Amino acid sequence: MVKQALWIVSILLASSVAMAQETSIVHDGEFEFLRAQFGEEWDAQDLKIDTRLAEIRETNGGKPPNILYILIDDVSFGQMGSRTLNYVTGIDTPNINEFASEGMSLMRMYTEPSCTPTRAAFLTGRQPYRAGIEEVKVALVGEGLAAEEVTIAEILKEEGYNTSHVGKWHQGDIEQAYPHNQGFDWAAFPLHQQVQLSLMTREAMQANNMLGFHASGQSNEFALDQRFNPYGLVTGVEAEAGGMAREVDLEPGEEWTQAHYEEMNERYQRQIIEQLEDLAAKDEPFFLQYWPLYPLNFVYPEQAISRNGGFHADKLQLLDGWLGELFEKVDELGISDNTIVVLMADNGLMYHYEGTSGLSQLIYRGGKTQHLEGGVRTDAFVRWPGVIEAGSAAGDIVHVSDLFTTFARIAGATEHIPRDRVIDGIDQTALLLEGEGNSRRDYVYNYEGLTLRSVVKREFKMHVPPPGVPGAAAPVFNIYRDPREENPQIGNALWAGASFQDMIKRHVLKINEYPHLPLGKGKPYEGIENLRPESVETREVFDSWH
Amino acid sequence: MVKQALWIVSILLASSVAMAQETSIVHDGEFEFLRAQFGEEWDAQDLKIDTRLAEIRETNGGKPPNILYILIDDVSFGQMGSRTLNYVTGIDTPNINEFASEGMSLMRMYTEPSCTPTRAAFLTGRQPYRAGIEEVKVALVGEGLAAEEVTIAEILKEEGYNTSHVGKWHQGDIEQAYPHNQGFDWAAFPLHQQVQLSLMTREAMQANNMLGFHASGQSNEFALDQRFNPYGLVTGVEAEAGGMAREVDLEPGEEWTQAHYEEMNERYQRQIIEQLEDLAAKDEPFFLQYWPLYPLNFVYPEQAISRNGGFHADKLQLLDGWLGELFEKVDELGISDNTIVVLMADNGLMYHYEGTSGLSQLIYRGGKTQHLEGGVRTDAFVRWPGVIEAGSAAGDIVHVSDLFTTFARIAGATEHIPRDRVIDGIDQTALLLEGEGNSRRDYVYNYEGLTLRSVVKREFKMHVPPPGVPGAAAPVFNIYRDPREENPQIGNALWAGASFQDMIKRHVLKINEYPHLPLGKGKPYEGIENLRPESVETREVFDSWH
Known part of the structure; x- marks a missing residue:
């Protein structure tokens, strides 16, 4: 009893220190403008929230909450979590809908308009132009997330979290950018993205979705450059923190196929379940990321499972089933009450394949790569049983970078957020705990790459x-x-x-x-212990001009 | 006990007779094509349904269910009944959402693309081109719903229902077309529609929504024709079956204003509650229509009530509150269990005022007047507690004309449906009672006026x-x-x-x-006992060339 009381005191002390430091986080001018209007109110509310967080932690024997962060690729607002819109699209997502009903629906979550930027914004709490980050292309680039950027995984690790990453990463092909060098204890991820993995195949060419790439469909006797068509790219790798990565999907000389892509997706689904089981069994809290590659897919299955049947739509419905398994596993492991689960998409749909992919501009106009609402508005749901009101919703504006700051706050790790750079992420703990109307953000700056394209208020x-x-x-x-x-x-x-x-x-x-920091630069494909000969050759050609 | 048993036998006999006659209803070729594929299955299901309907009637002391039919103007699919889409539009419809959750959401209700045609399709069970019906214009036309058309009100009246109509009618300005001459015991309705009532005012001119109409904003010394701007139109009237209509909103010489329009809307809301109370107190079942004029409105209120604030959006939110009162009254009167309540819109939004009205093309493209999904897809909800599963939804195709045939079946009035003309309405009782997947329609023919514009399968x-x-x-x-x-x-x-x-x-x-039947023709404004002098004059000018 005495020990418990002491624990609460220490938590309260720690969080009041954290709060003092929180005020010294460097935020964008617009937040300071709001803070000048609401600072006192927010400080008072923060005291209340700290008490509540301490109580929650006490309920869980002093263990901070686990965090499971699921980030789906290229799905615009309205495609998941709503029965009405399921009917519109002919895509059933019953598991996601049920999950959504168990927590809070963030009705105005803004992301960046593309994969790399959104993921970087989440990881660093900073809009990606601040670190020179644009979408990482599929070929070798020798660029990526800089070692100097501080990720949420690094911050949570400082606070004793175990951290794992499974699935898409898309932060560059240089060693410093790999997840196991950015705060994750363990990671299974492809080095590139779905243009390589789901499109650069003979099957995607035959499905008429990848044109002019595969030699079986188009060859040109006048071609000189043998490296214009990307070749010998590294596929899926696995690694532990501080160690070398190891390619796990392809043998030397083997060609990447749709079957490989499907196996990779299935493997990540198995691995997320395994990771969850492993991490749940440990004494420390965990931070676990699942960033599926599906619904991106460009080849029809043997038999469609959705009424829609489009090649993205069908995989979204498949993914819904997979997520159902994952949610069930969380419950089965008895960790639901002390695990925050966030599910969202990284940006709008890949509208370029409208009409056949099965995903279409639905409510908002535009999609991936665009600053229009269709590009930067996605479905987002947060579940934290007993803390966040089931069935609730918030029409407040939130930006994906806010999760960085909010997760840090909830984990008691705010003090580890760097103070020498602008942090765009706003602490939204009040919104999660006190509900709609408690967002501390009423604005977003929307960039496409390094260019400001629109401002929302x-x-x-x-x-x-x-x-x-x-x-x-x-x-x-x-x-x-x-x-x-x-x-x-x-x-x-x-x-x-x-x-x-x-x-x-x-x-x-x-x-x-606070001028922008430079993008990470380096030689591609370093830190991989079993590079295939074709990857070595590709890197050598790349290096020869670089 | 013996009496009850006899009752059930008589119901079963009556309905098997009805079923025999049902087979002789003349349907469109496409339905016959489906019937050739599913006839036996449907006949077997119908036997089961007849038993169920008899049981339901027995539960209610032999009284067939009351029907309350609410038809809202010009609101596309997704604008009502969905929390997600409430957040998108900034229009809260909590009462409609709750109502929707108590019954079945018809996720693919097709209407006609305009007010007059949809209302005619519901009233007659026939797509309106079959009776020469197009949208009735706002000026004097001397046309309307023909006496030869048989309305659902007439059919239900034959079966002993009391029938009332409150609100928009829009079936023409000739005596035979008035609701009290088309099967309604009592009706309160405006003779024209909202272009007259909500736009032909000084206030709508000042709000920049009605241009060049009101003399206070634009006069032209070279103008000759004093009747190009409509003048002296009859406004709201009330009448009993067989009697004369009486204009109730304007005194001779008085000008129609936004205040009059608002009062008219408020009056209809009062009258629907009064009608409900009166009809609920009677021994006979009732068929009651509420066809509100709102959300159509073109002048901002003193203070907006919605986040959206658009001049349609705000009135939709107001209407939600009004419907909440109405639903509450149904419960309060203790008639919920034996009352089928249907709520839907008549066609897509009036997209011409997008950007300021607050309603926009949301999911589907297009709106009022168009055969596109945005014109002919609307939200539709059916509540029948204890019979229709609460919280259910159906992705099946339904057409507004199906309500005609379905209401007749449920009321035991199928035998009164005429057999000498094509009835487009399909009996959808199976869908309501057995749930999703039981629609007997997988097609729609979409007309704009008299022209077939698209076919859905x-x-x-x-x-x-x-x-x-x-x-x-x-x-x-x-x-x-x-x-x-x-x-x-x-x-x-x-x-x-x-x-x-x-x-x-x-x-x-x-x-x-079965060739099309002719549109009703006649002299406008007959059967109105207190025509204002300006209306008499307008009719005389109209008659002088006609």
Whole structure:
């Protein structure tokens, strides 16, 4: 009893220290602008929240909550978690819908518009342009997430979490960027992404989705360069922290096929279950990532399982079943109450394959690569039984980077967040614990790559006009009235245009104060112990000009 | 006891007679094509259903179920009944959402693309082109629903129902078309529609939504015709069956204003509650229609109540509250269990006011007047506690005309459906009682006015090509994969195009066998006992050239 009381005191002390340091996190100018309006209110609320977090921890014998973070690829808002929209698309996601009903639906989660940036934003709590990060291409690049970036895995590790990663990574082909060098104790991941894994196959060429790549479908006797078509790329690897990665999917000389891709997906599904079992059995809390490659897939299965039948849609329904297994395993292991599970997508659909993929622009316009709502709005659900109200929803604005800061806070690891750079992620613990209306963010800056393309405040969104064009002439949309951003209204622009320009000024001032950090650079494919000869050859050709 | 047993026997006998006659209802060729494939199965199911209907009636002391039919104006699929989509639009409809959760959501309800046609299809069970019906314009037309058409109100009246209508009617300005001459014991309705009532005001001109109509905003000294701007139109009237209508909203010489429009809406809300109370107190079952004029409205209120704030959106949220009162009254009167309540919209949004109205093309493309899914897909919910499963949903195709045949069946009034004309409405009692997968329709023919514009079968939809163009060259869409009908696929058209052409042949053959009936014609404004002098004058000018 005495020991427990002491424990609570120590937690409260630790968190008040953390809070003191929290105030010194460097946030974007817009957050400071809000903090100037709401700081006292938030500080008072934070005291209450610290008490609540300490109580929760006490209930769990002093163990901070486990975190399971599931990030699905390229699925726009509305494609998962809603029965109504299941009917529209002919894709059933009963397990995701049920999962959603057990926690809070974040109805206005913003991501970055592409895979690499969203994942980097989550991992570092920073919008990716701040570290020079754009979408990592499929070929060798010799670039990636810099060692200097501090990931949520590193932060949670400092606090004693065990950390594992399973599935897509997409943070570059240089050694410092690999997950086991970025805070994960163990990782199974492909070095590249689905353009390699699900499209660069004979089957995807025959399905008419990958054109001109595979030699069996197109050869040109006048071709000179034998490296224009990517060749010898590393596929799936596994590694432990501090160790070498080991390629596990291909033997030397073997060709990557749709069957390999399907096996890889199935393997990750097996591995996430295994990891969950292993980590749940340990004394320490865990942080576990599952970043599936599906629904991206470009070849029809032997037999479709969904009414939709499109090659993405069908795999989304398959994935729903797989996630059902995973959720069941969480329950079966008896860790549900002390495990925060977040499920979301990384960005909008790959609209380039509309009509046959089965995923279409549904509510919002646009998709992957675009700053339009269809590119940066995704379904997001958070479950934490007994803490987050089941069946709840929040219409507040949240950005994927907020999860970084929020997870750190909940784990009691806020003090490990670096203070020498801008952290975009806002602590949203109040929203999760106190419910709708408690977000500390009412804005988002939407970038495409390194370029600011739009600014969101409340229900208003300005598409950034070309340089020199005044805000009053920029297209400003009311997202509630015009979710597809098709009818800009001068009546909005004439007052909000100027306010948006002020927002941009506050944003740029902070960039001037904290200039962007450089992208990680290096030789590709280092730190892999069993590079295939064709990968060695590819790297040598790459190095020869580099 | 003996009396009850006799009752059941008489019901079973009556319904087996009804069923024998049901087979002789003249349906479209496509239904006969389906019946040839499923007739025996359906007959067996119908026997079971008749037993069930008799049991339900017995439970209610022999009283057939009351029917309350609520039809909302110009709201596309997804705008009501879904929390997710409430968040998207910033329009809260908690009462409708709760109502939806208490019954079955019809996820694929097709309507006609405009007010008059959808309402006529419901009233007569016939697609409106069969009776020459197109959208009734706002000015004097001397046309309307023909006396020869047999409405669901007339059919239910034959079976002893009391019948009332409150709200929008929009079936023409001739006496035979008035609701109290089409089967309703009592009716309160405006003679025209919202273009007159919500737009032809000084306030709508000042709100910049009605241009060039009101003399206070635009006058032209060179104008000759004083009747180009409609003038002296009759507004709201009330009447009893067989009696004269009486204008109730305007005094002679008075100008119609936004305040009048709001009062009219509020009056209909009061009157629907009054009607419900009166009808519930009677021994006979009732058929009661509430066809609100809201959300159509073009002037901002003193203070918006929704986050969206658009002039349609805000009234939709207001209407949600009003419907909440109505649903509560149904419960309070103790008639919930024996009352079927259907709530739906008549067609897609009035997209012409997108950006400011607050309703936008959301999931499906298009709106009012268009055969696109955005024009003919609306939210539809059916509640019948203890009979229809709460929280259920059906992805089956249903057409608004099916309600005619289904209501008749449930009321035991099938025998009164005329046998001398095509009835498009399919009996969907099996769907309501046995649940999803029991629709007897997998097709719809979509007309715009008198022109066939598209044909739907399952998830496929062909836009009808111009005459002479073969089906293989017509755009064919997969609605699940491409809800916005933007990516026609030759791979669909090359097989389905021919099948669609066959469907059209079956449809046209039946039209040749049962030619269209004529639209009702007559002198406008007859049967109104207190015509204002300005209305008399307007009719005289109309008659002078007619």
